[in-house]
Amino acid sequence: MERKQLKRHIKWSDYTGIILVVLVFMLFALTTDTFLSSSNIYSILYGVSIQFFAVIGFTFLIIMGEIDLAVGSTYCLSGIFVGYLYAAEGWPLWLAIVVVLAACGMFGYAVGVLVTRFRLNSMMVTLGSMSFVAGVAAVMFNSFVQTTYSQQYRAIAKWKIGQIHWTIIGMILITIILEICLKRVPVFRKMYYIGNNGETSLLYGIKVDRIKRIAFMLSALTAALGGIISTSRISYSSLATGEGLEFSLITACVVGGASLDGGRGSILRSLLGMLLLAMLTNGLSIYRIDPFIQNIVTGAILILAVFVDVRLDKKGARA
Amino acid sequence: MSEKDIALEIRNVAKNYGNIKALRDISLTVHKGEIHALLGENGAGKSTLIKIISGEISSTEGTVVVNGKKLTTFHPTVSRSMGVAVVHQELSVFENMTVYENIFPYTEGKKAFVPKKKLIQEAQKSIERFGLNISPTEKVSNLTASAQQMVEILRALSENANIILLDEPTSGLNAKETEALMRILRQLREEGISIIYISHRIAEIVQISDCVSVLRDGCYMGTFVNDESLTEHMLISHMVGRDFEKSIYAKKVSAIKDDTPVAFEVQGFTSKKGIEDVSFSVRKGEILGVVGLEGSGTAELSRMLFGLQSREKGEIYFEGNKIPHINPTEMIRHGIMYLSNNRKDMGLYFNMSIMDNVVTPSLNSMTSGGLLSEHKMQDHTLEFVNEFSIVLDSIYDKPGSMSGGNQQKAMLSVCLGVHPKVMIINEPTRGIDVGAKLEILQFLDKLAKEGCTILCFSSDLPEIITLSDRVLIMNSGKNAGIIECDEISETSIMHLAVMDMKERAAWNENS
Numbered sequence: 001m002e003r004k005q006l007k008r009h010i011k012w013s014d015y016t017g018i019i020l021v022v023l024v025f026m027l028f029a030l031t032t033d034t035f036l037s038s039s040n041i042y043s044i045l046y047g048v049s050i051q052f053f054a055v056i057g058f059t060f061l062i063i064m065g066e067i068d069l070a071v072g073s074t075y076c077l078s079g080i081f082v083g084y085l086y087a088a089e090g091w092p093l094w095l096a097i098v099v100v101l102a103a104c105g106m107f108g109y110a111v112g113v114l115v116t117r118f119r120l121n122s123m124m125v126t127l128g129s130m131s132f133v134a135g136v137a138a139v140m141f142n143s144f145v146q147t148t149y150s151q152q153y154r155a156i157a158k159w160k161i162g163q164i165h166w167t168i169i170g171m172i173l174i175t176i177i178l179e180i181c182l183k184r185v186p187v188f189r190k191m192y193y194i195g196n197n198g199e200t201s202l203l204y205g206i207k208v209d210r211i212k213r214i215a216f217m218l219s220a221l222t223a224a225l226g227g228i229i230s231t232s233r234i235s236y237s238s239l240a241t242g243e244g245l246e247f248s249l250i251t252a253c254v255v256g257g258a259s260l261d262g263g264r265g266s267i268l269r270s271l272l273g274m275l276l277l278a279m280l281t282n283g284l285s286i287y288r289i290d291p292f293i294q295n296i297v298t299g300a301i302l303i304l305a306v307f308v309d310v311r312l313d314k315k316g317a318r319a
Numbered sequence: 320m321s322e323k324d325i326a327l328e329i330r331n332v333a334k335n336y337g338n339i340k341a342l343r344d345i346s347l348t349v350h351k352g353e354i355h356a357l358l359g360e361n362g363a364g365k366s367t368l369i370k371i372i373s374g375e376i377s378s379t380e381g382t383v384v385v386n387g388k389k390l391t392t393f394h395p396t397v398s399r400s401m402g403v404a405v406v407h408q409e410l411s412v413f414e415n416m417t418v419y420e421n422i423f424p425y426t427e428g429k430k431a432f433v434p435k436k437k438l439i440q441e442a443q444k445s446i447e448r449f450g451l452n453i454s455p456t457e458k459v460s461n462l463t464a465s466a467q468q469m470v471e472i473l474r475a476l477s478e479n480a481n482i483i484l485l486d487e488p489t490s491g492l493n494a495k496e497t498e499a500l501m502r503i504l505r506q507l508r509e510e511g512i513s514i515i516y517i518s519h520r521i522a523e524i525v526q527i528s529d530c531v532s533v534l535r536d537g538c539y540m541g542t543f544v545n546d547e548s549l550t551e552h553m554l555i556s557h558m559v560g561r562d563f564e565k566s567i568y569a570k571k572v573s574a575i576k577d578d579t580p581v582a583f584e585v586q587g588f589t590s591k592k593g594i595e596d597v598s599f600s601v602r603k604g605e606i607l608g609v610v611g612l613e614g615s616g617t618a619e620l621s622r623m624l625f626g627l628q629s630r631e632k633g634e635i636y637f638e639g640n641k642i643p644h645i646n647p648t649e650m651i652r653h654g655i656m657y658l659s660n661n662r663k664d665m666g667l668y669f670n671m672s673i674m675d676n677v678v679t680p681s682l683n684s685m686t687s688g689g690l691l692s693e694h695k696m697q698d699h700t701l702e703f704v705n706e707f708s709i710v711l712d713s714i715y716d717k718p719g720s721m722s723g724g725n726q727q728k729a730m731l732s733v734c735l736g737v738h739p740k741v742m743i744i745n746e747p748t749r750g751i752d753v754g755a756k757l758e759i760l761q762f763l764d765k766l767a768k769e770g771c772t773i774l775c776f777s778s779d780l781p782e783i784i785t786l787s788d789r790v791l792i793m794n795s796g797k798n799a800g801i802i803e804c805d806e807i808s809e810t811s812i813m814h815l816a817v818m819d820m821k822e823r824a825a826w827n828e829n830s
Contacts, residue, residue: 007715186685
């Protein structure tokens with residue numbers, strides 16, 4: 001009898017992300033010559049591995065039904081900020097990075113306080129902080145002479161472990177670790193409870209506000225980390241860094257099966273979503289398709305993903 | 320009666336969900352101007368039947384004939400246009416809109432523009448028709464639960480429905496409000512409107528209905544005309560298929576000795592609006608019932624005691640020590656737990672599995688080596704599934720797959736998972752069937768005997784009388800008195816609950 005009470009229904013919606021990634025991969029692999037080359041695949045992975053940092057904290061927030069629209073502008077600011085302290089002010093690089101990460105983290109925490117203490121809508125608050133941070137980035141950008149950064153700053157993104165960039169190895173390790181944490185470590189698991197029903201979570205003693213504030217901090221912190229590495233990769237600061245990142249992260253999370261209502265999503269799923277988007281951009285470029293048309297495709301994929309997800313979920317619920 | 324008098328006819332209706340037969344071969348007839356009660360335990364199929372009539376779900380077999388016309392498509396709009404209106408168990412008002420906007424939500428499609436003034440007038444008319452005291456321009460979120468319920472009923476009537484389905488309309492109402500509702504229903508009956516009335520309160524059904532149809536496990540057990548011969552016991556035995564000896568409620572004999580140490584003491588609880596200087600203490604293993612009419616502050620007090628609502632003043636002492644911060648996390652850490660009266664909004668996670676739900680407050684102890692153990696969580700959950708004989712398919716299903724009574728048992732399991740020393744419970748048996756109700760009451764009694772201290776907030780007087788060692792009565796936000804076990808009766812409780820108010824009303828009139 002007990003065995004019967006333990007049976008599980010397969011939820012197809014759990015697999016939409018991976019199925020889409022495989023389909024798109026197959027499509028490009030079979031129809032183009034260059035897509036499957038190891039250098040092309042590697043470059044996709046490397047590109048994703050840097051942006052990946054920004055999706056870590058962002059995903060935590062999405063799981064809890066919150067959002068941080070300031071990821072893109074934080075991503076932009078952090079690289080400039082480090083450049084300013086390091087190149088213009090002459091600070092040691094490590095100290096500049098630590099200070100910038102701490103500053104961004106504190107700013108994220110402050111946003112978290114606004115959202116939790118004063119019950120403000122996070123989309124509205126971070127719409128404001130997005131603009132705020134972007135403004136700070138622009139002012140800072142104009143306050144010192146822009147050049148290509150020195151070898152030391154540029155080396156961060158290029159450091160390799162064996163033959164492979166550290167960011168790729170980091171991405172894989174972090175994904176594995178956080179995936180296990182989200183499933184099996186209570187404090188991470190509680191994020192799903194919060195996302196499903198914050199009031200109920202409060203009732204059962206989950207420290208909803210504290211967990212949210214920490215997640216806002218992490219979101220800013222991981223976005224800043226990604227931004228620093230990204231700046232290091234392109235070797236100079238640019239106000240275009242991280243432009244529109246918030247929307248591609250939302251797309252990635254949703255394609256990966258998250259819901260903006262909260263309660264769903266995971267780091268692996270977000271990563272799958274990012275890989276899907278990166279493969280699309282890459283594959284469509286191989287086809288020499290206009291970047292604007294790529295936007296159309298990305299948009300269509302997002303709508304399709306949401307649609308398929310809802311359909312499958314309904315079926316799953318009925319079974 | 321002739322064919323013409325028939326408002327609703329259900330012929331051989333069946334509903335299957337996969338292999339589960341929710342309804343089998345139901346046939347019944349509702350006449351015009353009749354209050355037809357639908358009775359059955361939870362999971363008996365009452366709500367399913369209501370949803371078929373209102374067009375929310377389609378039937379697998381059989382036909383539904385409304386006012387002489389066969390329902391061919393099952394859709395809420397279709398049923399509504401044929402004169403069927405529903406008032407659901409869970410309130411579904413638009414909280415951020417005004418009363419009149421709630422009463423006339425459907426008018427937009429028919430006419431391009433109806434002047435606001437006219438709508439307000441119409442709303443006022445329908446409010447006055449039933450002698451209610453609600454302002455049509457008031458925001459619904461400012462109304463009490465019972466007034467919101469009335470607004471829902473007025474909405475149903477605004478569509479000129481001649482068949483009204485009421486699903487547990489009194490579950491959120493106190494005795495006085497229930498009486499007001501009964502009056503309205505009788506008035507509607509006089510006007511020739513048919514009412515299908517679902518309730519677990521058998522006394523109420525016997526009091527108001529013309530006839531009673533009983534469902535059990537999806538089967539039709541018969542329709543009984545409500546004349547002199549119909550008794551509560553008879554109905555209960557049809558519902559559960561067994562005879563209850565005497566009343567289901569037995570008066571409690573308190574076994575709490577006077578020298579039992581105090582486990583939970585409340586001092587000077589005061590809130591900005593409502594609660595004034597409430598103090599009391601509860602001994603270990605004691606069940607203290609807390610009752611009061613709606614608006615007396617019982618709901619507010621229970622939320623304040625667990626830190627779900629802020630307080631102006633007041634302290635809680637647990638086993639003699641002051642609890643420094645009153646918030647849910649701290650309270651649970653001290654071994655104090657809260658059973659919510661609202662499974663949907665605050666109580667259960669309807670998008671997570673039953674197992675995920677049951678382990679919620681115990682997550683931190685479900686680990687081995689820092690990681691959550693699937694085995695521990697399964698064992699923990701199955702322990703409660705067996706203890707309460709919760710009927711479910713799989714613990715990996717969502718709570719929505721269970722009946723209300725089983726959901727309630729699941730929610731109780733969530734709370735008991737932390738082995739609480741004090742339980743603050745709210746409406747432990749609201750909206751669930753007699754069988755599950757008895758089980759839960761027996762369990763709470765056993766729990767107290769094992770040493771758990773219980774504060775039971777309930778509007779169900781018989782339940783309070785069966786459970787409580789002592790009863791605290793709230794009146795206008797104040798502690799109106801505590802009745803010792805041997806003096807507890809419905810009259811002694813109601814006396815304290817209403818007395819002060821009457822005096823006040825008289826005083827107001829004179830001044």
